[in-house]
Structures are given as C-alpha cells and as structure tokens.
Amino acid sequence: xxxxxxxxxxxxFNKKKIESSAQRVANINKFDENSDRAKNGLRFxxxxxxxxxxxxxxxxxxxxxYKKQNPMCSEYDLNKMEQIYGDIVVTFNNTPIFIECxxxxxxxxSPFPGSxxxxxxxxxxxxxxxxxxxxxxxxxxxxxxxxxxKIPEFNRNGRKFRKIGRWMIKNIKNxxxxxxxxxxxxxx
Numbered sequence: 358x359x360x361x362x363x364x365x366x367x368x369x370f371n372k373k374k375i376e377s378s379a380q381r382v383a384n385i386n387k388f389d390e391n392s393d394r395a396k397n398g399l400r401f402x403x404x405x406x407x408x409x410x411x412x413x414x415x416x417x418x419x420x421x422x423y424k425k426q427n428p429m430c431s432e433y434d435l436n437k438m439e440q441i442y443g444d445i446v447v448t449f450n451n452t453p454i455f456i457e458c459x460x461x462x463x464x465x466x467s468p469f470p471g472s473x474x475x476x477x478x479x480x481x482x483x484x485x486x487x488x489x490x491x492x493x494x495x496x497x498x499x500x501x502x503x504x505x506x507k508i509p510e511f512n513r514n515g516r517k518f519r520k521i522g523r524w525m526i527k528n529i530k531n532x533x534x535x536x537x538x539x540x541x542x543x544x545x
Contacts, residue, residue: 394462397462400460401458401460401487402445404487404493405445409445412536413449416448417445418446419446420435420438423435440472442455442477444456445458450543454482457473457482457485458487459484460487460488461486464523465524466521468511468513468518468521469520470517471519472516474505478498478502480499482497483498484496484497484498485539486526492534494527494529494534496531500529504525505519
C-alpha cells in the first residue's frame, strides 16, 4: 500500500515527470466514447462493477478513487492513472486490488493495446475479460501479460496492439471465472 501512495505522489508531485501543456496536447487520448467498442466496454465495466459490489464491501471506479487521493487531478492525470491502475479498485482488508476490464466484442481478432502489457502489472492487479453470454473471467496481470507478449503484434495509427480472441481467454487455466470465485481468492 505504501508503494502505491509513493507512486501516486511521484506521479503528481515530481516536477521531472510533470509534462508541459504542449506535451499534454500532443498526447491527447484518442478514446471515442461514442464508438460501439467504447460503449460495449463501458457497459461491461459497469456490469463488472455491479457484480463486484455484490461480493465486496468497498468498490470504486478508479477515477473516483484517484480523485479522492488528489482532488486536484486533471482529466489527463486521471487518464494516466487509469492506464496504470485500471478501471475499478476493490479495497479488501485495507489493501487495494486493481482491476482492468477488457470486453471482447468479436469472436476472433479483438485488438489489445501493448501499452496495457507495459503499464498494468503487479501482484495486486487483475484483468477481467468478458462478452455477452460469458461469465467474467479474472486473470492475474502477470499471467495475462506473459501470455499476451507471445501474441504477434500489429500497428494501428502508430500504436502497437495484439489480436486476441475469445478462445484464448476460455483456454487460460490460471484464472477464475465468476465474481464470487474471484472473491474466494482473497479468503485465506
């Protein structure tokens, strides 16, 4: 937990890491909330949040969690924090667990950003994969990132992606399917 707050402090208060306005403009997020992919992803994220809220006492969307940590966060800062710490934060036994939601909209060939592999890693971080008609599957970031690194890359608009399919998620044995089962991982 101390390491998390150190990273948070470094991100917001280390002047060497703060980008100028010109750099921020150059790094504008290309997220289009009106695209079908974004709508599906946000719908899945809300579904996962609701399921987590049923089995854990303390669940927050990550943007709200980070905003509480530093009310002066800009939208840009919140976007950067979300890239590093995921979409949802569950606090269990005073320890944050970070969850990145990944909705796979098509059977074969959904793009997975290489930046997630680089940024979303740690013992307290999990991906949750899902699509309509499939119970969410939680996979530890170390497991998924090691697997995803082996998938061939492709470039789109200068960014690296990997093409993932639903069958990949179904076949990973080192994960748990279902939110109650995910909760059971922390009961020891």
